[in-house]
Amino acid sequence: MEVCIVGGGTAGWMAASAMAKKFENQSINVTLVESEDIGTVGVGEATLPHIRFFNQALGIDEREFMKETRATFKLGIEFVDWGKIGQSYIHPFGDFGQSINNIDFYQAWLSQPSSRSNSDLSDYAFGTVAATQGKFQFPHSGQTRAQRSFGYAYQFDSGLYAKFLRRFAENLRVTRIEGKVVDTTIEPNSGNVTSLTLSNNRVVKADLFIDCSGFRGLLIEQALQTGYQDWSSWLPCNRAVAVPCERQDSIPPYTRATAQEAGWIWRIPLQHRTGNGHVYWSEFTSDQDALDTLIMQLDGKPTAEPKQLYFKTGRRNAFWKNNVIAIGLSAGFLEPLESTSIHLIQEGITELLALFPHENYAHIDGARVLQINELDSDEYNQRMALQFERIRDFLLLHYVANDRNDSEMWRYFNSMSLPGSLVEKLHLWKKRAYVQRYEHGTFLPPSWVAVLLGQNISPENCDPRCASISSDEFHRHAATIKKDIKNAVDAALPHEAFLRKFGAYYGEPV
């Protein structure tokens, strides 16, 4: 089977690498078409812990990958000024404490007034304590459960990640074609895209196309006109300006998202620089003001010209249509507040591998046309739609669960009508600190707890079962966890020292 990937950014090369590796021994030829004239957006420099499984599945060495992409470790995201101006919290990868009498630790903590006044729930999450002290260690080094109950991800240069994967994929016989797509040919009976015409008149034929062309959706939208679900009414930020700056003296093992009057600013510390960007709603600030706000908050001197991005949050009506599968920004866009851009690429690739079509061809007018079974595309579309929708609700939570009322944007969120699914979740939380669970989705209950409590959404009550836990019992339990975490963090190395010792620092031998 001939597979053609259109677009060579992070999504394109991740898809190429995964297909080349996972179908290494099958007659599936992967070609990637990209043009050096078209820049890549390079979103998603920060990631979620799931990326480690992607790299592991490809057999990528962690040290080599980190060196090549100037990666740092990431224990969570610090949210500044989201609940209230002047306040911050960390959403860590991992749980808070350990359950007590089968009751979630956070519930027991909420039920103890003395705990709430004397400690913070984040004292019971290794990721948060280590992050605030700028330290890192691997979860498997932990001696106790409290010391192991966390995850980690990476912050890396996504452009370098794409280059790293390009080498990886080309070593696995992925063919790269330099060229700009100027036309597509569609077979009228099946609706399949059969070939691309490049600006140098070269024609690239394939049976299956993966559209990684970015926001414009060259195949999924421009050619197949799939349609787009506009989620701007819920997530109205529609522009971003990004600029890198010199790195800080010490490298924080976490990403920072600072709320602004008309959006928010990201800060992603890498080994060699810090990535920064301002996501904003153009209704309430100009491009120049957004840039000025960003420049004013940089930790160091800018090291490149600002890059302007325009987007509309939402998703395609279908991610897989006929013989085209959209992965990455061509599939949809959700602002990178929780580092989900690369994660959604990974999800798209994982589902595609699981549902990859079989060689079933029709011959129409002498041309070979891949027959797509709707069972495959339907399953793919359902799974991806659920992922997008659940992440959307979680992102929206950050904007609506707070006390901010100090600008037009925040007032808009105060008065907006929320998706029913989110309204229900908030009611349950406010009444009794209950987090509605789901199985298929990226963010588990501890993430919801981190954001809700971090943004001062205090529940009126907690689980009534907490009344059966005595104050002494709780304090003994909590003190043990706190001590375990403190001991582990005390013994951990500062982040940069850990990177060097691990052998992941660029330019240094192991």
Add this chain to the structure above:
Amino acid sequence: MNQKVQRILIYGNTIAASYTALALDVALDTSIDIVLVEPKASACNDILYGGIAPPNFYDFHFKLGVSEPDLLLKTNTGFSFGTEYKSWGPSLRNWIQCYHLPFATDHGVDFHQLVNRLDLNMGEYLVSAVAAKHGVFAHPPTNNSNNALSRAEYGYHFNAQRLKALLREKLNHRRVNVMQATIVDVKTGEQHIKEVRLDNGSVVNAQLFIDCHGPDSPLLTALAGEFEHQHAKQYIHHVEQNRVIGAACRVAQATSNGYQVEWSLQVERHVIELAEQFDVGSPKHAWAKSITVGHRNCAWHGNCIGIGHSVCVAEPLTDAPMRLLHADILRLMELFPIDVDMAVERKEFNRRYQNDVESSLLFHQAFFDYRTDGKTLATKLDRKISQYLHRGVLVSFDLELFNKEDWAVQHAGMGRTPMFHDRLVDELDLALVDEHFKQQKAGLRHLVSKMPTHADYLHKLLIYLRNKQF
């Protein structure tokens, strides 16, 4: 501030009532009164729990203060690796729907995909199924993951009356106030129960009522009428004395107008036969009892929650009845109302209840779905079966009662053969994988050949437990 729930009234003389009372006693602060109103007549419907409790009952019992030795010594209980289906469906399929930890993957490829690709009999590679088939049993080791038996899980076969008696005995040592009485009147207003009048003349009120009485569910019926979904069936239950306990699995097989399930306990063997209707004039028709199988749309109305058969009578073909009962109680614990304004909890409870009932129905219905060519995606069941028949995809929905392993075993058992396989399978050296499977099969056979029979194991375990007691 709304009034807190200070008194709960549980009504029923059933397994569900005892489990609920024990669970609330363990979970709630002692300042809350728990009253169990127990009618004299014990509900005969408890037999419809099917005599099988899935593996999560070990933990559940433990949390309630009911130990495995208690169960074994006092209730005639036996161990269970699952249910064997014999001569099932038009193709007369045989397989063991066994309990098992999540299946291992090989180079990222799911176990069931490899089994399908190599056209193997899945049951020959699942330790609990192999052990059950050979009539042997031993506790899976928890500290030796290299031992193949550690992948097995087990549940229990039980006698409903004896189990209830044990649970009731436990209640004697708790703060639950048990009243032997029958409710003769339920006073309602504004979609809530105000109070109930008992046949001894007393009137009891509470902020929360829990109906565990069974399908007639007098409390819920007073608020919301009868089951919205119901279907009349007949059943016969008989018990025979056992000299020696049989295999650690139930046996289910089709009959001319339904099916029968049998399970073996320490000293007796139970058989329950279900039919739409036994042939009129036949002895079975004369012996049969009528039941209503079905469920309510909502399990929580006003200030009254239904648990167990009061809200859903699932057929005992699978262990769904006990899974549902466990899910009911877990849901109640997690959503026990903060105060008398229960709207938020009620809505979430009913959402989860509907999800649980739907998922148990899907699994049950799939036993009667013999299609071999799946193309439609109209319903959730269509989607599950069509996707499996197409390429072995295990479609799963949020938080189902039956997990992917359960579905994989059922699909394989029913003889559902995917038209295509996962493409990742073709990356593996199938000769090597095949060899690995052969070794695994031989290893399992060797393992079970060294295991004691279920009867011997239980016999020695009981002697040990009795000696330990004294």
